[in-house]
Amino acid sequence: MKLNQNIAVSESGFVFNPTTGDSFTTNFLGKEVIKLLQEGKDGETLYKEIEKKFDVSRNILEKDVEDFKMMLSNYQILEND
Amino acid sequence: MTKRKITVAVTGLNNIDSPGPGIPVIRGLKDSKEFDFRIIGLSYETMEPGIYMNDLVDKSYQIPLPSAGMEPLLERLRYINYKENIDVVIPNFDAELYNFIKLSSILKNELGISSLLPDIDLFESRHKSKLCEFGEKYDILVPKSKMIFSVNELIDNEKEFEYPMVVKGQYYDASIAATREQAISYFHKISNKWGLPIILQQFVSGTEVNVTALGDGKGNCIGAVPMRKMYITDKGKAWAGITLDDKKLLEISKKTVENLKWAGGCELEYIKSKEGKYYLLEMNPRFPAWVYLANGAGQNHPEAMIKIALGEDVPCFENYEVGKLFIRYSYDLIVDISEFEKIAILGEK
Numbered sequence: 001m002k003l004n005q006n007i008a009v010s011e012s013g014f015v016f017n018p019t020t021g022d023s024f025t026t027n028f029l030g031k032e033v034i035k036l037l038q039e040g041k042d043g044e045t046l047y048k049e050i051e052k053k054f055d056v057s058r059n060i061l062e063k064d065v066e067d068f069k070m071m072l073s074n075y076q077i078l079e080n081d
Numbered sequence: 082m083t084k085r086k087i088t089v090a091v092t093g094l095n096n097i098d099s100p101g102p103g104i105p106v107i108r109g110l111k112d113s114k115e116f117d118f119r120i121i122g123l124s125y126e127t128m129e130p131g132i133y134m135n136d137l138v139d140k141s142y143q144i145p146l147p148s149a150g151m152e153p154l155l156e157r158l159r160y161i162n163y164k165e166n167i168d169v170v171i172p173n174f175d176a177e178l179y180n181f182i183k184l185s186s187i188l189k190n191e192l193g194i195s196s197l198l199p200d201i202d203l204f205e206s207r208h209k210s211k212l213c214e215f216g217e218k219y220d221i222l223v224p225k226s227k228m229i230f231s232v233n234e235l236i237d238n239e240k241e242f243e244y245p246m247v248v249k250g251q252y253y254d255a256s257i258a259a260t261r262e263q264a265i266s267y268f269h270k271i272s273n274k275w276g277l278p279i280i281l282q283q284f285v286s287g288t289e290v291n292v293t294a295l296g297d298g299k300g301n302c303i304g305a306v307p308m309r310k311m312y313i314t315d316k317g318k319a320w321a322g323i324t325l326d327d328k329k330l331l332e333i334s335k336k337t338v339e340n341l342k343w344a345g346g347c348e349l350e351y352i353k354s355k356e357g358k359y360y361l362l363e364m365n366p367r368f369p370a371w372v373y374l375a376n377g378a379g380q381n382h383p384e385a386m387i388k389i390a391l392g393e394d395v396p397c398f399e400n401y402e403v404g405k406l407f408i409r410y411s412y413d414l415i416v417d418i419s420e421f422e423k424i425a426i427l428g429e430k
Contacts, residue, residue, distance in 0.1 A: 018326035018403045021309035
């Protein structure tokens with residue numbers, strides 16, 4: 001899975017998919033995950049980056065990130081390679 | 082720079098909950114930096130709001146309903162042209178286009194009124210009832226559809242179309258029927274309002290996306306802007322929408338306008354399926370009521386249309402702003418009874 005390159009994410013956490021016209025809001029952590037995905041960071045690299053900034057156990061982090069990615073996929077923000 | 086003075090007659094002044102494109106077209110014209118447009122409104126009813134929008138419409142005239150035929154329309158346009166010396170006419174209703182297309186050469190040669198309209202064969206070919214043939218001819222995906230004249234025919238075609246199916250009027254209205262009872266009810270409701278035939282169409286599940294476009298009649302698509310509805314009224318009309326960055330949709334639309342050698346404005350209505358396929362539901366032969374969004378996104382289609390109608394070369398628009406929204410609103414005009422009296426009694430104001 002990779003992030004749709006057209007996705008625009010603002011500083012306020014407003015996410016816009018210009019292909020579908022859909023827009024969403026996300027919190028600080030969601031914005032951070034999208035930013036990392038945009039930089040091509042995923043899996044272990046992404047978890048480590050998040051762990052540097054947030055005090056979170058690995059189990060919870062992995063579950064939350066995977067749930068979030070599932071949501072991004074449903075909204076066509078993440079696409080199949 | 083001195084602006085060129087041009088007089089343009091525009092129909093579709095019914096800026097109501099299911100709005101005609103007239104007022105958005107006029108707003109596009111008024112935004113022109115090159116022309117100083119005098120706008121002549123052509124109306125069918127006394128309550129069309131555009132008649133009373135004095136900042137947009139300089140003068141209004143009633144014209145005969147399309148059902149009256151070409152001769153009364155021509156007679157009326159002769160009178161209006163005598164008073165106003167019209168340069169270009171922009172008809173904006175599906176139902177009136179037949180008369181305007183048929184009259185276009187007389188209007189040009191006798192009255193000096195230009196227009197940019199498709200020829201009658203092309204106009205007829207994209208009709209809802211002929212959409213399948215149209216799709217085959219121009220290599221466009223279209224949902225299966227069939228023209229019917231009776232409830233018996235509806236029942237006969239149940240197996241072919243299955244439920245849910247779309248029941249459509251020949252000009253306006255469409256409903257999705259999930260059962261035979263619903264389909265029969267929509268058949269009667271739509272045919273009572275808009276007449277026969279009724280069109281049965283295969284239901285395609287997906288997201289509706291629309292494109293407003295302009296063709297120069299020589300095989301060039303001068304401009305095209307895709308939009309997705311964000312808010313829809315109970316009549317299925319867009320009350321808000323947003324411009325999209327959808328290259329495939331744009332490519333299909335441009336190719337369609339180019340292959341057809343379409344002349345004038347048009348709206349292409351599609352369903353984008355979950356598999357990413359685009360099915361053309363309708364091709365409306367005039368600008369949509371949301372055409373001002375194209376203007377807001379950087380493509381002034383009405384102004385470009387005027388230039389083409391006047392025989393000028395117009396380059397194709399290269400881009401537009403993605404993520405631009407339109408949000409419609411309603412507004413109460415306060416009108417003196419004398420204004421209403423003028424249009425009601427004299428047929429002009």
